[in-house]
C-alpha cells in the first residue's frame with residue numbers, strides 16, 4: 001500500500017509532499033513526491049497515540065459516580081457502584097464493554113492500548129471453567145483479546161497480580177474476589193496470555209503487579225522472573241504512590257516510600273512503567289529518570305479522583321520519559337489528557353507554555369511526540385513515531401477543521417491539542433489497516449447498541 005500525504009509529522013518535525021510505502025503493516029519507505037499508485041490522504045498525518053493505562057470494564061460506570069453531598073466521601077459511592085456492576089458482569093459483557101471502549105479510543109486517536117487487566121474470575125470468584133485454548137484462568141483475558149481484534153486496536157495485555165487488600169498481606173475483601181490469584185495461578189495465566197497473543201495480530205503481553213499494597217515481595221519477584229523468561233523485554237506496569245495514604249501506609253509497613261522501596265528492592269529498567277507516581281520526592285524522581293522508568297500519567301482520572309499532581313515539569317526537564325493513559329475512562333481523549341497535563345502545571349507555577357524545551361518550542365507538538373514515543377516504550381511496541389521500520393499506526397487530521405485554526409507547521413499541533421473544539425481526527429490506520437474512515441468505525445453502530453443494552457441491564 002502507498003499513501004500520499006501533503007504534510008506528515010516525522011521524528012524531526014513536519015515535512016511536505018511524501019509517499020509512505022507500507023508492507024505488512026510496516027512503513028518500508030518514505031519518499032518525496034507523489035507516486036502514481038499512491039492513495040491520497042485528505043489532511044495532515046500524525047503518529048497514533050498509545051494509551052498506557054486502561055481498565056476496560058470501568059468504562060461501564062463512567063459518569064455514575066459524580067454525585068456528592070456534604071460530608072459524604074464520594075470514593076465510597078464509586079466503590080459501591082463498581083461492586084454493583086461486578087456482581088453482574090460476565091465475560092461476554094466484558095467483551096461488549098471493551099469493544100465499545102476500544103472503538104471510542106480509535107476514533108479519538110489511540111492506536112494501541114495497554115490493558116491493566118484485573119477482572120479475572122467468574123461472578124462467584126471461582127476461575128472460569130476450562131475452554132478450548134486455555135485452562136479457564138484466561139477467559140476474561142481472551143474476551144479482551146477478542147475485543148481488541150474486532151475493534152482493530154493494538155493491544156498490550158497486562159494481566160494483574162492481585163493478592164491482598166492492603167500492606168502486610170491483609171486478606172482480600174469479598175468485593176475483590178474476582179481479582180485474586182496465587183502467584184502460581186498468575187504465572188499460568190501469563191503463560192496462557194502469551195500463547196493467546198500469538199494468534200492475535202499486533203498484540204503482546206507483559207504483567208502488572210497491582211500495587212505494593214496488593215502483592216508481597218517474593219510473589220512480585222516470582223512474577224517478574226516468570227514473564228521475563230517468556231520475553232526479556234516484557235513491559236511491567238504497577239500502580240504506585242497514587243494517594244498520600246498509600247505513601248503513609250508504605251512508610252509504616254516497609255519504612256520507605258513506595259517508589260523508593262521498589263527502586264531499592266526490585267531491578268527495574270526502561271520497560272517498567274510506574275502508573276500514578278503522583279506523590280514522589282526529588283530523590284525518587286531523579287532515580288526514576290536515571291533508571292529510565294516511564295512515568296505513566298493519567299491526568300483526567302487523577303483529577304477526577306482527586307489524587308494529586310505528578311511533578312511533570314521537573315521530570316521532563318531532566319529528560320524523563322512520560323506516557324499517558326485514560327485509566328477509568330472518565331475521558332477517552334488524548335487531547336484532553338495532554339491539555340490537563342500542561343494546564344495543571346501552568347496553574348501551579350503561574351507560568352505558560354511549560355512542557356516544551358529549546359529543541360521543541362511547541363507544547364502541543366512536544367507533548368504529542370513524547371507521549372506517543374513513551375507510550376510505545378511502555379508497551380514495548382514498534383510504534384509511536386512515523387519512520388521507516390515502524391508500524392503504520394497513523395492518524396489523518398481533518399483538513400477542513402485544521403484550516404479554521406492556526407495551522408502552519410509551527411502551530412498545527414498546538415491548535416490540535418489546545419484550541420480544537422471537536423474531534424479533528426478523520427481517519428485512523430493501525431498496523432497498515434484503516435480502522436476509522438471519515439470518522440466512523442464499521443462496527444460502531446452495532447457496538448453502541450450492544451453497549452447501551454448492557455448499560456441498561458447493569459444499572460438497574
Ligand SMILES: [Zn+2]
Pocket residue numbers: 053055116239275327
Ligand atoms: Zn489504574
